[in-house]
Amino acid sequence: MVTKSHTEDICERGVKFIVKKKIPVRTILEFQFKIPGTNTNVVGLSEVVRTKPRRRGRSYDVGLKFLWVQLKNAKLIDSYVRKKRIQEVIKKLHKK
Numbered sequence: 001m002v003t004k005s006h007t008e009d010i011c012e013r014g015v016k017f018i019v020k021k022k023i024p025v026r027t028i029l030e031f032q033f034k035i036p037g038t039n040t041n042v043v044g045l046s047e048v049v050r051t052k053p054r055r056r057g058r059s060y061d062v063g064l065k066f067l068w069v070q071l072k073n074a075k076l077i078d079s080y081v082r083k084k085r086i087q088e089v090i091k092k093l094h095k096k
Contacts (some may be wrong), residue, residue, distance in 0.1 A: 044069035
């Protein structure tokens with residue numbers, strides 16, 4: 001099954017994305033995505049750990065747990081997540 005989706009959230013251990021068809025929990029998937037600001041395709045294996053219908057049931061939030069990612073790509077993910085967290089903290093500090 002090849003499908004495009006919209007990534008909604010990413011962390012060191014997994015990713016949350018939106019799809020139109022329900023994917024059963026425990027399904028093993030191969031994934032591929034680009035980290036914003038890079039030209040690198042991150043490819044790996046993952047397991048579906050959560051599938052939740054969105055409003056009106058037209059799409060689903062799917063949570064993947066990374067099972068395998070190349071070390072260089074894991075480092076890119078970690079770097080991106082850290083940068084986003086720092087930006088969020090700075091944004092909160094400016095609101096105060």
